[in-house]
Amino acid sequence: MLHKPAHKAGSVERLEAEPVNAARHRKPLYEKRRKIFPKRAEGRFRRFKWLVMLVTLGIYYMTPWIRWDRGEHAPDQAVLIDLSARRFYFFFIEIWPQEFFFVAGLLVMAGFGLFLVTSAIGRAWCGYACPQTVWVDLFLVIERFIEGDRNARMRLDAGPWTLHKIRKRVAKHAIWLVIGVATGGAWIFYFADAPTLLKSFAALQAPPAAYMTVAILTATTYVFGGLMREQVCTYMCPWPRIQAAMLDENSLVVTYNDWRGETRSRHAKKAAAAGEVVGDCVDCNACVAVCPMGIDIRDGQQLECITCALCIDACDGVMDKLGRERGLISYATLSDYAANMALATDGGATTIDPRRVRGANGAFVAGIRHFNWRTIFRPRVLVYFGVWVLVGLGLLYALVSRDRLELNVLHDRNPQYVVESDGSVRNGYMIKLLNMIPEQRRITLALEGMPSAHMRIAGRAQGDGRSFSVAVDPDKVTSLKVFVTVPKAKLAEAEEGISFRAEDPSSHERDVYRANFNQPETAK
Amino acid sequence: MADKHKHVDEVSGVDTTGHEWDGIRELNNPMPRWWVYTFYATILWAVCYAIAYPSWPMLTEATKGVLGYSSRAEVTAELSAAKAAQASNLERIASRTVEDIMADPQLKQFAISAGASAFKVNCAQCHGSGGAGGKGFPNLNDDEWLWGGKPEEIYQTIAHGVRHQGDGETRVSEMPAFADMLASEELRATAAYVVSLTGIPSNPALVETGEQLFTDNCASCHGADAKGSREFGAPNLADAIWLKGEGEQAIIDQMRSPKHGVMPAWLQRIGDPVVKELAIFVHSLGGGE
Numbered sequence: 001m002l003h004k005p006a007h008k009a010g011s012v013e014r015l016e017a018e019p020v021n022a023a024r025h026r027k028p029l030y031e032k033r034r035k036i037f038p039k040r041a042e043g044r045f046r047r048f049k050w051l052v053m054l055v056t057l058g059i060y061y062m063t064p065w066i067r068w069d070r071g072e073h074a075p076d077q078a079v080l081i082d083l084s085a086r087r088f089y090f091f092f093i094e095i096w097p098q099e100f101f102f103v104a105g106l107l108v109m110a111g112f113g114l115f116l117v118t119s120a121i122g123r124a125w126c127g128y129a130c131p132q133t134v135w136v137d138l139f140l141v142i143e144r145f146i147e148g149d150r151n152a153r154m155r156l157d158a159g160p161w162t163l164h165k166i167r168k169r170v171a172k173h174a175i176w177l178v179i180g181v182a183t184g185g186a187w188i189f190y191f192a193d194a195p196t197l198l199k200s201f202a203a204l205q206a207p208p209a210a211y212m213t214v215a216i217l218t219a220t221t222y223v224f225g226g227l228m229r230e231q232v233c234t235y236m237c238p239w240p241r242i243q244a245a246m247l248d249e250n251s252l253v254v255t256y257n258d259w260r261g262e263t264r265s266r267h268a269k270k271a272a273a274a275g276e277v278v279g280d281c282v283d284c285n286a287c288v289a290v291c292p293m294g295i296d297i298r299d300g301q302q303l304e305c306i307t308c309a310l311c312i313d314a315c316d317g318v319m320d321k322l323g324r325e326r327g328l329i330s331y332a333t334l335s336d337y338a339a340n341m342a343l344a345t346d347g348g349a350t351t352i353d354p355r356r357v358r359g360a361n362g363a364f365v366a367g368i369r370h371f372n373w374r375t376i377f378r379p380r381v382l383v384y385f386g387v388w389v390l391v392g393l394g395l396l397y398a399l400v401s402r403d404r405l406e407l408n409v410l411h412d413r414n415p416q417y418v419v420e421s422d423g424s425v426r427n428g429y430m431i432k433l434l435n436m437i438p439e440q441r442r443i444t445l446a447l448e449g450m451p452s453a454h455m456r457i458a459g460r461a462q463g464d465g466r467s468f469s470v471a472v473d474p475d476k477v478t479s480l481k482v483f484v485t486v487p488k489a490k491l492a493e494a495e496e497g498i499s500f501r502a503e504d505p506s507s508h509e510r511d512v513y514r515a516n517f518n519q520p521e522t523a524k
Numbered sequence: 525m526a527d528k529h530k531h532v533d534e535v536s537g538v539d540t541t542g543h544e545w546d547g548i549r550e551l552n553n554p555m556p557r558w559w560v561y562t563f564y565a566t567i568l569w570a571v572c573y574a575i576a577y578p579s580w581p582m583l584t585e586a587t588k589g590v591l592g593y594s595s596r597a598e599v600t601a602e603l604s605a606a607k608a609a610q611a612s613n614l615e616r617i618a619s620r621t622v623e624d625i626m627a628d629p630q631l632k633q634f635a636i637s638a639g640a641s642a643f644k645v646n647c648a649q650c651h652g653s654g655g656a657g658g659k660g661f662p663n664l665n666d667d668e669w670l671w672g673g674k675p676e677e678i679y680q681t682i683a684h685g686v687r688h689q690g691d692g693e694t695r696v697s698e699m700p701a702f703a704d705m706l707a708s709e710e711l712r713a714t715a716a717y718v719v720s721l722t723g724i725p726s727n728p729a730l731v732e733t734g735e736q737l738f739t740d741n742c743a744s745c746h747g748a749d750a751k752g753s754r755e756f757g758a759p760n761l762a763d764a765i766w767l768k769g770e771g772e773q774a775i776i777d778q779m780r781s782p783k784h785g786v787m788p789a790w791l792q793r794i795g796d797p798v799v800k801e802l803a804i805f806v807h808s809l810g811g812g813e
Contacts, residue, residue: 030557414654418665418810421763428810458808483810488764
């Protein structure tokens with residue numbers, strides 16, 4: 001391995017950064033929060049996080065504005081949770097209240113997806129996709145744009161309240177609030193037609209719930225993303241505790257590889273010349289300075305770590321400058337780490353000696369374990385994946401095989417039956433025809449079983465019969481009061497009960513409901 | 525324990541409160557400040573609430589509260605708002621005939637709903653909550669109508685009642701008591717004949733004498749074919765519906781000393797619009813003509 005000239009190594013910026021949770025001083029119970037000024041990081045994980053931020057925020061803000069033509073009887077918004085009409089529109093899928101299990105199923109999938117991702121690649125949710133992470137990142141961009149990077153911000157914060165400082169602070173908080181309003185504003189568009197709501201919202205004519213929602217989400221976005229930041233993850237969020245339990249020794253976690261980093265030294269050249277054991281870590285604190293959680297990953301895995309990998313980027317940048325291999329801080333599994341540690345410490349017999357992990361030419365020895373993608377596909381991950389796929393397939397099957405025509409029948413409870421003057425017995429039913437497509441239809445409602453029974457639809461001039469053609473409104477429930485009468489002589493038939501059948505003659509969609517027919521015991 | 529306020533726990537490095545039980549000391553870990561402040565805030569809230577809203581029970585009533593809130597006033601406001609929302613429908617019902625209301629589907633639906641609740645208040649006591657009646661109380665769901673089953677006829681019956689003293693237009697009918705006019709055997713024979721009309725087998729010898737007795741004594745009101753007459757409110761005896769009970773004995777009892785039901789006249793009590801709503805509701809039960 002090539003050793004770069006000393007002046008190159010000297011160009012590494014050393015930072016006076018200290019983790020907020022440093023083990024050496026115990027924090028008093030009422031100690032004020034220690035502010036964190038994350039430094040800007042550069043590198044592949046940072047670029048990936050920009051991409052994730054762009055995609056997630058893009059989806060969040062743009063989705064309500066996608067139009068979807070469903071004809072004149074249904075809203076033309078692609079994703080719409082229509083609470084007042086109790087409909088949920090998702091592109092070509094329309095969900096009725098009784099089909100809410102689809103949403104529950106999606107939530108189950110989201111849960112198992114989280115288990116799957118966590119067991120495979122650690123707390124990726126926390127580090128990349130969690131809204132708290134995304135919005136804090138966004139807020140930090142604003143802060144950095146207005147107040148400068150870490151050192152400038154620290155100076156500004158420590159300095160007196162000059163006009164300059166006030167101006168910057170007002171600008172920052174104002175933009176944060178605008179982002180907060182936009183966040184809350186985007187949320188309400190999922191629940192009503194977006195262009196209409198935007199107009200009425202601007203004209204101060206939207207429902208109070210809309211203003212309340214925007215106010216609450218503005219407040220939470222501003223407070224959580226701008227003011228509280230890492231405290232939300234550390235003190236408020238229950239998920240890190242749960243997530244930690246889903247990791248095992250084969251999950252990827254951000255790891256400081258102290259088997260090659262220790263003993264760290266700020267004056268590596270001098271120390272090496274003096275014959276001391278020197279690792280790759282030059283103790284520049286870059287990893288601490290970029291950490292949005294204010295921790296030192298070199299202290300090992302910590303509850304606060306959201307595995308955003310910015311310390312990896314920072315450290316890789318330093319290693320590049322020093323001309324050493326990247327990966328002093330890297331995504332690694334605990335088992336790989338332990339194996340490498342065993343190598344560096346001679347099975348734990350000695351303290352870390354990074355010379356053990358390198359051969360004569362400076363390259364790593366053959367026994368060093370690097371991350372291998374195959375270890376991700378272990379049984380635990382496959383089981384999660386299997387469950388996730390099964391739930392997904394089940395939902396898909398339910399979706400493609402579901403009925404868009406449904407029949408609900410309620411037998412009259414009071415009275416249970418009515419004896420007519422000719423001795424025949426009449427039962428009343430409330431029939432609900434659910435036309436779950438946004439098109440007008442003619443549905444044939446017919447009686448099955450009990451050949452002598454006939455029915456009559458209350459309030460309609462169609463008279464008695466066994467089959468009626470009923471016009472049903474698009475996307476609506478049509479309620480019909482139906483009386484079924486069985487002649488006295490045929491009451492024995494009533495034992496078998498009747499069925500109501502609804503059928504769309506054009507599409508042959510159908511639904512059958514088996515109903516009881518009640519009669520006085522003496523009429524048997 | 526002179527040093528009880530100075531004692532610091534060795535393991536945790538935390539002060540102790542000085543409380544000690546059998547050598548076990550309590551660490552001084554006070555509640556988080558935000559929690560304590562929240563607690564104070566709730567106390568403040570409770571005090572403000574007690575001032576603003578009725579809360580403290582006094583001898584006769586509770587304190588009024590400076591906001592002047594009362595749940596009764598809220599209910600009153602809600603009720604008047606509901607009344608105001610119904611006003612236009614109620615006006616239209618008041619100004620139209622039953623027939624015109626029936627012709628307007630929206631208004632008819634309103635009348636049925638309003639009638640259903642009025643029925644539960646005024647009618648369910650006798651006719652049952654589902655209108656199925658009972659012995660002596662007509663079933664309003666079936667297709668037999670003593671006084672007619674058209675909406676207007678039902679309206680007339682509800683408005684003026686049946687045998688309601690003090691209403692000139694009330695429905696009146698009275699069946700004579702045959703205890704003094706016919707002998708027991710004759711009563712039995714007549715009953716046997718009446719029962720046979722509905723297709724139930726009976727003693728043929730009795731039926732034959734019964735038929736003659738029926739023609740002589742009953743046909744004037746119930747008709748020669750025993751199908752009754754709405755003009756007199758005489759029930760149809762040749763069908764399956766029996767207001768005063770089924771079977772020969774019930775018929776004999778009714779002939780011997782007839783029972784007559786009384787229905788109050790409702791027009792003066794509940795007003796014309798509600799009677800219209802009730803008539804339309806009863807008509808919608810399934811037996812309306």
